[in-house]
Amino acid sequence: MTLSEEDYIKAIYHLSQIDNKSVATNAIAEQMKTKPSSVTDMVKKLSEKSLVNYKKYQGVSLSEKGRLVALSIIRKHRLWEVFLVDKLNFSWDEVHEVAEQLEHIKSDALIDKLDAHLGFPKVDPHGDPIPTKDGTFKKSIKKLISELPVLSEGVCVGVNDSSASFLKFLDKNKIALGDTFKILDREEFDGSVSISTRSGTIRISEQIASNLYLEISDTE
Amino acid sequence: MTLSEEDYIKAIYHLSQIDNKSVATNAIAEQMKTKPSSVTDMVKKLSEKSLVNYKKYQGVSLSEKGRLVALSIIRKHRLWEVFLVDKLNFSWDEVHEVAEQLEHIKSDALIDKLDAHLGFPKVDPHGDPIPTKDGTFKKSIKKLISELPVLSEGVCVGVNDSSASFLKFLDKNKIALGDTFKILDREEFDGSVSISTRSGTIRISEQIASNLYLEISDTE
DNA sequence: AAATAAATTTAGGCAAACCTAAAAAATTGT
């Protein structure tokens, strides 16, 4: 598999997670930052290799074979992220770009040994689950605060927007990954939410709430 | 820099270490497992980027800029080898292939943090020195036993031939990387050599002697 | 020093992965 093929497979996987339908050419083009015509080229190629199901004008979905390839890439990506954060002291918002490169390294032995070295982690630094070698993994029950009902409780496991200004805001409000939050109240009018944190109760705007992911603990 | 460009730079560097002259097109082609005409193409490209000095029919040498690129790749390669052996428990003869891939990962922060994580190693698992960030490094004083005079003493730091049969031989004779040897005697007739090891004195054939590298300690 | 051999370069092509512009199919609005 070429690097580019792997990137397409991964993109198709992620896009088909959003809703469960087949993925549109345009959506892939946007994700991959290429033109739709390039996507058509590649999709034909992947289809010939039986990695995707494709019928002209009907969108694409991963075949079982393609799904396993995607999960293996995601497994590598997330294991490397754990390595970067746990062993090399990167912060969890710096690791994505490097992991994008590392995920393409081809060596089964390497990934097995890395996995062992890291103590067989179950989730990456953003709280996303790490697929197992055989391509199974527990779907994350990660949701945005803005999508959760009042009285939900969960562990903060990720952000959407990792801009400097947003991270500064989190810092100032003593919000960090791993903290447990409870949603106390939601204001109908503006969607702002009151949450209890380690350091007390704060009110966050809808914009903030739609940028913070919680992993719901009681569903676990 | 593309992956391929980096591989060429590295190949040219290694070939120009053998003797100090400019490197022949054919030699690069053989090393890179491509055809001489492909080498000409690439060399022109590298020349336009001022990474090599090139005049038609006269061979190639690295420019100062090219040399620094080469050393940075070699630094990455060797640091990753240390990681693979020290942290992931690969054996030192299994790491080359994976390190060939890892050396192309682009991130200065990654290499700095990896270096620190490994405790700023000076040599890789084969005993080869790791260039520093600024592109300086102590030339190794690594020699084959067959090339050393009688009474030389040094640490075994590498092999030429890493075939299974040779490694089995080393094991059987309790020869391992890191052991200190002294050359006691050389037989004129067949070039066989008597060396003292941790576990006693053994006699090795010329063939073996020309496959084992010692790092000479007293010259250090 | 000329003839032969070897090394190197040029010329022209190919596949991968991208592009633009135009054509075809699917979807949407009225």
Added chain:
DNA sequence: ACAATTTTTTAGGTTTGCCTAAATTTATTT
């Protein structure tokens, strides 16, 4: 339903890194 719009595909072109075959330069022999 059918016209307009959007999406997708096709057609033809580009660049990178490789190839073969032929031409050219350098090196070796005698």
